[in-house]
Amino acid sequence: xxxVMQNPRHLVRRRGxxxxxxxxxxxxxxxxxxxxxLPEEGLKFMVYLQKENIIDESGMPKERFSAEFPxxxxxxxxxxxxxxxxxxxxxxxxxxxxxxRAGELFFGEGSRLTVL
Amino acid sequence: xxxxxxxxxMESNEEEPVHLPCNHSTISxxxxxxxxxxLPSQGPEYxxxxxxxxxxxxxxxxxxxEDRKSSTLILHRATLRDAAVYYCILRDPPLIQGAQxxxxxxxxxxxxxx
Numbered sequence: 001x002x003x004v005m006q007n008p009r010h011l012v013r014r015r016g017x018x019x020x021x022x023x024x025x026x027x028x029x030x031x032x033x034x035x036x037x038l039p040e041e042g043l044k045f046m047v048y049l050q051k052e053n054i055i056d057e058s059g060m061p062k063e064r065f066s067a068e069f070p071x072x073x074x075x076x077x078x079x080x081x082x083x084x085x086x087x088x089x090x091x092x093x094x095x096x097x098x099x100x101r102a103g104e105l106f107f108g109e110g111s112r113l114t115v116l
Numbered sequence: 117x118x119x120x121x122x123x124x125x126m127e128s129n130e131e132e133p134v135h136l137p138c139n140h141s142t143i144s145x146x147x148x149x150x151x152x153x154x155l156p157s158q159g160p161e162y163x164x165x166x167x168x169x170x171x172x173x174x175x176x177x178x179x180x181x182e183d184r185k186s187s188t189l190i191l192h193r194a195t196l197r198d199a200a201v202y203y204c205i206l207r208d209p210p211l212i213q214g215a216q217x218x219x220x221x222x223x224x225x226x227x228x229x230x
Contacts, residue, residue, distance in 0.1 A: 004159075033217060042203075043160065043220040056217060091159045104150075105218060107159030 004108035019079040021111045025094030032075040033093040120204045125225040136189040138204030148207040153200040199228045
């Protein structure tokens with residue numbers, strides 16, 4: 001049973017370009033979460049999605065960032081017109097639909113974005 | 117989510133027990149206590165969780181104070197591979213069934229000496 005798969009693992013972009021990060025949740029999981037970790041800092045919640053719905057985007061920057069989790073295919077975190085401050089590790093996590101209050105999150109290995 | 121307080125860093129020796137403390141004085145009666153850890157250059161991984169009673173699993177033990185205002189993660193015999201940042205997190209009951217949004221603090225950076 002494959003874990004949460006993220007790609008690319010490393011991505012280099014120049015300022016002003018777009019970055020697309022993909023996340024395939026574990027089999028059977030319908031909840032996806034994105035977190036960002038700036039260098040030497042803790043993980044910050046960005047967004048929580050279910051299939052075709054954004055449930056909680058309270059941690060998403062208001063501009064340039066968007067996320068989707070289509071009916072088919074992986075979840076995508078899109079960053080438009082990247083700036084140097086977007087350089088970070090972006091982690092995706094997933095959980096099954098009925099894990100209850102005590103269930104765990106399963107994290108991927110992360111995508112490390114470097115903006116030149 | 118309620119706030120937790122952990123020491124910034126701790127150090128221990130290989131093959132010795134490690135006790136990682138966490139204070140959560142504002143915990144509510146329905147909050148679960150979760151522990152995750154993040155090894156260098158990896159994503160976080162689940163360690164253990166509990167509500168009121170002490171818990172054991174293959175990775176660690178969780179000792180919860182009787183008033184639930186603090187807890188301790190216990191690694192019984194630390195190895196070099198246990199060097200990581202350990203996060204203590206309180207989980208509110210989710211607004212949506214199955215939601216597992218976690219709010220991470222700064223955690224405790226554990227160093228293991230050979």
